Amino acid sequence: MSSANLPEIKFTNTQTQKKEVFKTQVPGVVRFYSCGPTVYDKIHIGNLRSALVADLIYRYLTHVGYDVQYVRNYTDVDDRIIKKAGDQKRTSDQVSSEFIQEVEKDYAVSGVLDPKFKPKATEYVSKMVAFIEGLVSKGSAYEVKGEVFYSVDTFEDYGKLSRQKFDDLEAGHRVEVKSQKKNPLDFSLWKPAKPGEPSWDSPWGKGRPGWHIECSVMAQEILGDQIDLHHGGEDLIFPHHENEIAQSEAATGKKPFARMWLHHAFLTLSKEKMSKSLGNVFTARDFLTKFGGEVARYLLLSVHYRSRLDFSVDSLNQTLQSLERIYEAKKKALEITQLKTRFPDTRAESLWASFVMQVDGASKDIAAHFAYDLNTPGALASVFVVIREFNRILSEPKTQGTPAAILASQALIRLIEEDVGSVLGIGRLLPEKALEQFNGIRSQLSASDKVKLDGSEIEKRIAERNQARRDKDFKRSDEIRDELLAEGVDLLDGPSGTSWKYR
Ligand SMILES: [Zn+2]
Known part of the structure; x- marks a missing residue:
């Protein structure tokens, strides 16, 4: 494909907050990284927005003629995965594999195209160790008792993506300062293993990588030292993406790590209102089962990606x-x-x-x-x-x-x-x-729509039913239960009284 026919594209670069002309290092080729899910549970409808915005970027750039080298990772080592594995007496691997499969089902139903690369963090641990060693030898990171921290004071651009003033941040975090850190903003690159946790060998003893280092390493291994486009949710701007920049630019000495940063806004919803009329539709799975992929795509993509979606x-x-x-x-x-x-x-x-x-x-x-x-x-x-x-x-x-x-x-x-x-x-x-x-x-x-009973009305009927039960009028108490049931309200009798929920 000749790059001569490519249109001029402008994206809002988070770092400058301006619409900038999108230029790639190699004409016609986009090195694109989007932060993927942490696989410890089924994904929420908000996570689906992230996958769909990444999919939109990928489809659009492909549509206009770019060769898109698209990476979307899986974070498969994480506290929440480890906790679930412990609770369920399974390995972290079993938990993360299960939810990678689950999330891929949701993606398939939503028409999310498969990225060219879907790396899992655990496949890159030895590369992460080497990357961290490089940072330590450059003086950008330091070890304390088996834990390795990134030293933000050594990176003068720290805060450039989130446009925050370093000193303010420092002051704000003073209270929760961990004694072994040189600066409260220093973040963990390598964590020492606790008993029973998945761990890997390293020069600092057995341990596992921190979250931020994963993306820097997978991006570099698959796409190179510098990438053209990096995407994620607005909640990732700080600290995750700020930290990716600090790690990658310090390690390679090349700036910028990413030429263009795109962040989509949150999805907001009123759970109470929604449950009342739609039932549970907050996991992507529930939503997709009820409404299908076409509706999900339209609902989540018809609003501009930088606008909050209600x-x-x-x-x-x-x-x-x-x-x-x-x-x-x-x-x-x-x-x-x-x-x-x-x-x-x-x-x-x-x-x-x-x-x-x-x-x-x-x-x-x-x-x-x-x-x-x-x-x-x-x-x-x-x-x-x-x-x-x-x-x-x-x-x-x-x-x-x-x-x-x-x-x-x-x-x-x-x-x-x-x-x-x-x-x-x-x-x-x-x-x-x-x-x-x-x-x-x-x-x-x-x-x-017929479910119109509001909470106070339901409470009133429950009180009425309680009275009937005290009066040993079980016929009346059953009637009230059935009436509520017909209106889509389930009653749950427990030791501390009766609670209710919309079906
Ligand atoms: Zn990431």
């Missing part, structure tokens, strides 16, 4: 509405391409000719939206303008079944499936199937 019943309803508009238009367009053509109608031909020009314009707009910091809402808005015009023309007499109508319909299908669909990973299902699925979700939603 996941609510409203946002779910809006998602359904938008997807239905897209698939209804696609269905209609596909039907038109199957119609027997009749003689051209002058008026219809001219309407469709101007429509095709509009589609061309939208196609350029969409490309421009994506190239400008992955403006997904802008790109989708352009599609909806075209769909509205398509429906308007169809509502006029004698506009179907002409040669121009077929060409116009094909142009619309391309816009949906290629211009937007191949980047967002939506719009590519068979319309009948997709619409049937959305219908099913709608009936689930309207059924759950």
Whole structure:
């Protein structure tokens, strides 16, 4: 692929907070690293946003013609994995392997494309030891009783990504200063093994790597000393990514470690409100089982990646509405391409000719939206303008079944499936199937709308039931339980009284 045809792309670089032109070290090749999950449990819907934003970046850069060397790691050594393994009398390896499989199922259902490289941290421990040795010999790290710390005072740029003042940070952390650290901000590169924990040999005794060092080492081993693009959630800016920069730039002496840093914003949700109307949908698995991958992708990607995403019943309803508009238009367009053509109608031909020009314009707009910091809402808005015009023309007499109508319909299908669909990973299902699925979700939603009892009303009924039980009126107490059950409320009688939950 010639790099001459690549579009000019601007991304918001976290480090400068400015939109910058994206330039790679090797023309046409992107060295891309995205921080992957710690595999100790099923992933949350918020973690799915991370995987989908990385997938969006990957799909987009591939779509415009880059060769994307894409790495997404698995953190498979971690306190939470070790704790779960201990609790369940299993090895850390068994726990992490189980959840790598689980997370990959969720990714597959969400249409997350496989990265070129999916390294596991434990496969790189010897490289991490060598990397840390390098930092110690340079004076960037020091050992205290089998633990190795990075010395942030030796790295003058510390704080450059999160744009924080070093002195403020230091002062703020003074209270929790650990005595063996030279500076409270110094972080662990190597931790001594506690009994029963997974451990590896090192010059500092048996131990395991800290979290931050993993990504510096895997990025360097697979992509090289300097990478073009690094992505993660905004919660990783400090300290994780700040520390990656400090480690990598100190070790290689090359700046910058990453040319461009992209961070997506949090997903927020009101658990209480959501449970009430949707039940539990906070793990990606629950969500995907109920609503499917297409809905997940649209919901999580139709909001700009740097905007906070409020996941609510409203946002779910809006998602359904938008997807239905897209698939209804696609269905209609596909039907038109199957119609027997009749003689051209002058008026219809001219309407469709101007429509095709509009589609061309939208196609350029969409490309421009994506190239400008992955403006997904802008790109989708352009599609909806075209769909509205398509429906308007169809509502006029004698506009179907002409040669121009077929060409116009094909142009619309391309816009949906290629211009937007191949980047967002939506719009590519068979319309009948997709619409049937959305219908099913709608009936689930309207059924759950009937759960309208609020907490204080439920408490009132529980009190009534308690009274009935004290009065030994078990018929009445059972009635109240059944009434609540019919309203979607489960009662749980325990030693400390009766609690309840929405089903
Ligand atoms: Zn990382």
